[in-house]
Amino acid sequence: MDRVWVLAETGEQGPTALTLELLTKARTLAPAVEAVAWGPGTASIAAALGEHGASRVYDVGDIGGRLPGAPVAGAIAALMRDGEQPDAVLIPASYDGRDVAGRLSAMLDRPVLTNVTGLAEQDGSVLTEHPIFGGTKILHARFTGEGPGIYVVRAKSFASEPAGGAAAEVIALPPVDAGPAGAATIVQRHVEEASGPKLDEAAVVVSGGRGLGSAESYALIEELSHLLHGAAGASRAIVDAGWVPYSHQVGQTGKTVKPTVYLACGISGATQHLVGMKGSKNIVAINKDREAPIFSVADLGIVGDVHKVLPALVEALKSRS
Amino acid sequence: MHVVVCVKQIPDPAVPGALDQVTHTLDRSGKLVMDDSDSYGVEMALQLAGNVEGSEVTLVSMAPGGETSGLRTALAMGAARAILVSDDALSGSDALSTAKALAAAIRRAEPDLVIAATESTDGYTGTLPVQLAELLGMPSVTFAKGVSTDGTTLEVERQTEAGYDEVTCPLPALVTVTAGVVEPRYPSFKGIMAAKSKPIDVLSLADLGIDPSDVGVRGAREEVVDVADAEARAGGEIVMDEGDGAARIVAFLEQLKVI
Ligand SMILES: Cc1cc2nc3c(=O)[nH]c(=O)nc-3n(C[C@H](O)[C@H](O)[C@H](O)COP(=O)(O)OP(=O)(O)OC[C@H]3O[C@@H](n4cnc5c(N)ncnc54)[C@H](O)[C@@H]3O)c2cc1C
Ligand SMILES: Nc1ncnc2c1ncn2[C@@H]1O[C@H](COP(=O)(O)O)[C@@H](O)[C@H]1O
Numbered sequence: 312m313d314r315v316w317v318l319a320e321t322g323e324q325g326p327t328a329l330t331l332e333l334l335t336k337a338r339t340l341a342p343a344v345e346a347v348a349w350g351p352g353t354a355s356i357a358a359a360l361g362e363h364g365a366s367r368v369y370d371v372g373d374i375g376g377r378l379p380g381a382p383v384a385g386a387i388a389a390l391m392r393d394g395e396q397p398d399a400v401l402i403p404a405s406y407d408g409r410d411v412a413g414r415l416s417a418m419l420d421r422p423v424l425t426n427v428t429g430l431a432e433q434d435g436s437v438l439t440e441h442p443i444f445g446g447t448k449i450l451h452a453r454f455t456g457e458g459p460g461i462y463v464v465r466a467k468s469f470a471s472e473p474a475g476g477a478a479a480e481v482i483a484l485p486p487v488d489a490g491p492a493g494a495a496t497i498v499q500r501h502v503e504e505a506s507g508p509k510l511d512e513a514a515v516v517v518s519g520g521r522g523l524g525s526a527e528s529y530a531l532i533e534e535l536s537h538l539l540h541g542a543a544g545a546s547r548a549i550v551d552a553g554w555v556p557y558s559h560q561v562g563q564t565g566k567t568v569k570p571t572v573y574l575a576c577g578i579s580g581a582t583q584h585l586v587g588m589k590g591s592k593n594i595v596a597i598n599k600d601r602e603a604p605i606f607s608v609a610d611l612g613i614v615g616d617v618h619k620v621l622p623a624l625v626e627a628l629k630s631r632s
Numbered sequence: 633m634h635v636v637v638c639v640k641q642i643p644d645p646a647v648p649g650a651l652d653q654v655t656h657t658l659d660r661s662g663k664l665v666m667d668d669s670d671s672y673g674v675e676m677a678l679q680l681a682g683n684v685e686g687s688e689v690t691l692v693s694m695a696p697g698g699e700t701s702g703l704r705t706a707l708a709m710g711a712a713r714a715i716l717v718s719d720d721a722l723s724g725s726d727a728l729s730t731a732k733a734l735a736a737a738i739r740r741a742e743p744d745l746v747i748a749a750t751e752s753t754d755g756y757t758g759t760l761p762v763q764l765a766e767l768l769g770m771p772s773v774t775f776a777k778g779v780s781t782d783g784t785t786l787e788v789e790r791q792t793e794a795g796y797d798e799v800t801c802p803l804p805a806l807v808t809v810t811a812g813v814v815e816p817r818y819p820s821f822k823g824i825m826a827a828k829s830k831p832i833d834v835l836s837l838a839d840l841g842i843d844p845s846d847v848g849v850r851g852a853r854e855e856v857v858d859v860a861d862a863e864a865r866a867g868g869e870i871v872m873d874e875g876d877g878a879a880r881i882v883a884f885l886e887q888l889k890v891i
Contacts, residue, residue: 454853492766
């Protein structure tokens with residue numbers, strides 16, 4: 312491969328962690344790495360993108376309050392029609408990233424490989440890795456035929472490392488009119504602020520599941536995560552039930568976490584939960600069912616009642632401090 | 633308002649999945665059921681249609697062998713009719729090919745609103761609905777945790793990494809819903825009986841004017857190379873709590889120097 316593009320997302324502190332992970336990986340795949348970004352702040356992230364290996368950043372510009380899927384994919388497709396041809400486009404597995412990937416796929420008439428957790432060149436083609444059956448098996452796939460490969464890559468699949476390059480050259484793209492397809496507009500943003508370390512960055516994550524029995528019991532999870540200077544996570548079951556906001560969800564459709572310690576409390580260990588936390592260095596599980604699948608990944612498993620073990624644990628930790 | 637809901641029919645997730653040894657694709661030879669993920673879309677459609685006078689709900693599915701059992705479940709919940717795309721040449725279709733087939737069927741139904749799930753239980757590519765929206769030339773709002781419409785404009789609460797956004801767009805549009813969005817109703821006995829006689833339009837590729845070599849295995853431009861066992865985690869220590877569970881965890885955390 313000669314040229315790889317990375318869709319760069321901008322967060323509050325510059326490019327998102329996943330963006331930098333993708334740039335770092337892209338450097339191992341091709342000599343030319345370039346980014347595509349949107350929003351008013353592209354110039355301000357050019358240094359960080361360059362430092363992680365991007366020589367250029369194509370700037371879609373400010374898209375107003377519109378959802379990025381249609382306008383950003385439209386700008387990328389237009390760039391390709393004008394003769395710029397990457398061999399691969401790496402896209403973060405985020406809400407907006409997935410939207411851009413889906414749109415781009417239909418625009419270019421190229422399929423997408425999603426849930427990618429590994430990329431490696433082999434005999435001139437790129438082999439992807441996808442965890443299946445809760446990560447117990449790894450599927451390898453690749454694109455065939457002409458045209459760029461579109462890859463949607465999961466967070467924390469690769470480490471991010473700076474390469475020390477100069478700031479990426481910013482190339483402003485002409486505005487695109489996404490037409491009716493681009494009509495979805497954000498009118499108001501709501502941020503559900505959690506105190507303490509971020510779920511996907513914390514060294515300790517304490518997660519609760521349906522085994523807690525009620526929304527009130529989640530207070531135990533919060534207290535425990537606080538005592539351990541960690542973050543509080545959740546299974547989808549209790550997010551769907553409305554006990555905790557979605558931003559706490561760990562798993563396939565939630566956050567991917569790889570803390571030093573993950574404590575799963577009253578969580579069965581469904582395959583979709585496991586793919587989001589199986590990479591944790593140490594896993595502790597508390598579940599009253601000895602047969603719960605979570606125990607198959609636990610380094611320490613306590614077969615017991617969360618209503619007994621958790622309060623005792625909170626007391627024990629409090630008495631130490 | 634005409635609401636079209638995507639309903640994927642999948643192998644029963646309660647039965648452990650098996651991969652075909654040769655093609656590495658999921659074995660879909662058994663009886664299929666409605667993907668639970670789509671029951672939220674069906675419920676959402678019925679509720680939205682109930683709020684806008686003169687609305688109706690149509691289901692659309694692509695499945696092999698003329699399979700309709702999952703569609704009957706969704707019809708029993710209250711949808712009026714269904715469209716099934718079924719053709720041998722579609723077997724082995726990737727998400728984009730599936731989107732093309734579904735788009736051709738949906739276009740004929742002239743919907744105001746198309747609803748899908750954020751991702752399916754068995755395939756979970758999560759890209760199909762947006763591909764579909766692009767093929768239909770519609771705006772899309774993914775990851776909706778709340779949806780309302782007056783039949784002209786769509787208002788969505790869309791999940792984000794940090795919270796949610798309020799998003800608006802004109803109809804026609806496509807929305808993908810998460811599992812938390814509504815509580816799906818159970819089909820009533822009356823509903824189940826009524827579903828037996830509701831119309832299901834079965835369409836082939838020829839009916840849709842799609843070239844069979846564009847879709848299915850022949851149209852696929854990605855291939856599975858192999859499937860390998862993942863590195864297994866070393867077995868841990870599983871103990872019964874005899875009142876010492878908390879102490880054990882404290883000791884474990886100490887040993888890791890987390891506390
Ligand atoms: C497409 C798709 C995507 C999904 N994405 C995700 C995702 O991102 N994240 C996710 O988590 N899930 C996801 N799921 C859902 C997943 O399949 C499970 O339904 C969910 O993880 C179950 O949550 P749970 O473990 O809290 O609940 P349950 O499976 O109900 O487990 C509760 C557990 O608590 C135990 N228990 C009960 N009482 C007690 C007690 N007093 N003390 C101790 N233990 C007790 C029980 O033994 C049981 O093991 C997804 C599903 C689909 C179809
Ligand atoms: N064969 C199908 N028939 C109907 N709807 C489908 C089909 N495949 C996918 N969908 C819809 O698209 C969503 C996302 O699917 P996927 O891309 O497999 O994750 C599903 O949850 C369904 O709502």
